[in-house]
Each structure stands twice: as C-alpha cells, then as structure tokens.
Amino acid sequence: MPLISTSFRALVIGSSGTIGAAFVELLENHPACTEVVGIHRSSTSPIDYQDLSTIEEASKTLTGEPPFQLIINTIGILHSADWMPEKKLDDLNAQQLQTLLQVNAIGPGLTMRYFSKLLDPAGAVMATLSAKVGSIEDNRLGGWYSYRASKAALNMLIKTTAIELARTKPNIALIALHPGTVNSRLSKPFKGQQIGRPPLDAAQDMLNVLLSLGREDSGTFISYSGERLPW
Numbered sequence: 575m576p577l578i579s580t581s582f583r584a585l586v587i588g589s590s591g592t593i594g595a596a597f598v599e600l601l602e603n604h605p606a607c608t609e610v611v612g613i614h615r616s617s618t619s620p621i622d623y624q625d626l627s628t629i630e631e632a633s634k635t636l637t638g639e640p641p642f643q644l645i646i647n648t649i650g651i652l653h654s655a656d657w658m659p660e661k662k663l664d665d666l667n668a669q670q671l672q673t674l675l676q677v678n679a680i681g682p683g684l685t686m687r688y689f690s691k692l693l694d695p696a697g698a699v700m701a702t703l704s705a706k707v708g709s710i711e712d713n714r715l716g717g718w719y720s721y722r723a724s725k726a727a728l729n730m731l732i733k734t735t736a737i738e739l740a741r742t743k744p745n746i747a748l749i750a751l752h753p754g755t756v757n758s759r760l761s762k763p764f765k766g767q768q769i770g771r772p773p774l775d776a777a778q779d780m781l782n783v784l785l786s787l788g789r790e791d792s793g794t795f796i797s798y799s800g801e802r803l804p805w
Contacts, residue, residue: 577697577747578785582643583609585636585692587621587685590614593703593756594648596777604781611636623649623681633688641694644784646751647685647702651677652721659718671720678724683731686748690739697745699787701780704728704750704795711804729795729805736793747792751780754798 584601588594589612601610615622619635622628653659657670682702693700707718708725729750736748757770771779779798786800795803 575788576786577699577745577788578643579697580606581608582606583640584611584644584646585642585689586610586612587645587647587689588614588649590616591648592773593753593777594646596773597646597648597781600774600777600781611642621649621685623677626676626681626684629681629684630688633692636689636692639692641698642692643694643698645689645693645698645700646780646784647682647689647700649677649681649685650703650705659721661717663719666719671723674720674724675727678721679727679731682728683735686731686735690735690746690748693743693746695743695745699747699749699784701749701751701784702728702732703753704732706752706797706803708750709795709804732795733793733805740792744789747787747789749784749787749791750795751783752795752797752803753780 584607586594586597586601589598591614594612594614598610598612601607613619613621613632619632620628621632651674660666660670686700686702690700705721705725706712707722708729710726713722732748732750739746739748753776755770756773756776776798783796783798783800795805797803
C-alpha cells in the first residue's frame with residue numbers, strides 16, 4: 575500500500591537545479607499535490623551545503639507548517655570549474671574529496687536529521703538523489719574516486735537512518751534514488767545532451783516510483799525505473 579495518500583504536500587530541496595526545477599513543475603501540475611515548496615541557495619530560506627549551518631536554519635522556517643508527505647532532496651555535485659572526476663588514483667586530492675563528501679554526504683545527512691522531523695508520521699517518503707556509481711557491489715570500472723565514495727557514504731547514511739526511523743515512525747520511508755542520466759549541467763561534460771533523458775521525463779519517472787512506495791521499501795536503493803539496486 576503506498577505511503578503517500580491521494581492528497582499530499584511536497585518539498586523539493588535544491589529546486590533551482592535542473593532536476594529540482596523539473597520536480598517542482600511536475601508537482602505544481604499534479605492533481606493530488608496540494609502544495610509544493612522549493613528551497614535552494616538563493617531562496618528566502620536558503621540552504622547551501624557549503625555553509626552547513628543553513629540546513630538547520632532552513633528547516634526551522636518550515637517548522638509549524640503542515641507536515642510534508644513527500645520530500646525530495648536533489649542537491650549534489652559531480653565536477654566543478656577546477657576539477658573533473660578522477661580517472662586514476664594519482665588524481666585523488668584532498669580538496670576534491672572533502673568537497674564532494676560535504677555536498678553529497680554530510681549535507682544530505684544533516685538534511686535528513688533536521689528535515690525528517692517535518693514529515694507526516696501517518697505516511698511520508700523522503701528521497702535523496704544518489705547514483706548507481708555509488709554502489710560498491712556494482713563498481714566494475716573504477717575511477718571517479720571522490721564521487722563514488724561520497725555517494726556510497728550517502729547510501730549508508732540513508733540506510734542507517736531508515737533503520738532508526740522504522741522503530742519510531744514506521745510509516746515513513748527513506749530512499750536512495752538513482753535518477754539515471756539526465757540532460758543537465760551535471761551530465762553535460764559526459765555527453766548528457768546526447769544520452770540523457772529530458773529533465774521532465776526523468777522527474778516523472780522518479781515521481782511515479784516515489785508515489786508507489788510502501789513501508790517495506792524504506793532503506794532501499796532504487797532506480798528511476800523502480801529497480802532495486804545493490805548497495
């Protein structure tokens with residue numbers, strides 16, 4: 575039985591990004607979504623993983639409002655103007671590793687800590703975008719050290735949080751969600767425009783999965799197609 579009812583309130587974290595904006599657009603036009611709230615680095619209540627104190631502050635501004643039945647965290651980083659994913663061990667450097675761990679794991683982990691309190695205990699889903707390359711079991715090519723490590727760390731944070739919440743809030747599901755290749759700024763250097771799906775199509779695929787999730791799905795790593803992925 576789906577955890578999200580036929581009438582729900584949604585929050586998109588990272589709503590200024592390509593995938594986040596697509597989710598907001600879809601949810602604004604979804605007949606069952608009564609309200610969608612979006613937050614990002616430049617919103618009225620900003621959230622910026624380069625400044626971790628903004629996470630708790632952003633959550634406080636939403637405290638006291640009606641609970642959310644759906645929270646989607648789309649914030650993540652793969653590359654910057656200064657570096658690209660590592661091809662070999664000799665490319666590994668502290669700054670890149672620290673940055674990706676902060677944005678892809680520490681930030682989302684603290685977001686789960688503070689924003690999970692805003693979820694409806696009667697039935698809700700909190701999904702954080704992960705990546706299939708964060709799967710340790712599925713790693714057959716190597717490379718991309720920092721990105722793989724940060725997403726693997728994220729997956730462990732999600733799994734561990736889901737186990738804890740299952741004891742006290744069994745009707746809340748926490749999910750690691752793989753979006754696949756999407757035509758976005760993140761994927762552009764990797765032929766994303768040629769092989770990626772349009773953002774709205776990708777967001778629709780993921781939303782279909784999220785709205786179908788039940789209690790038994792909490793603590794799982796799921797693809798946009800609904801496939802369970804190995805940790």
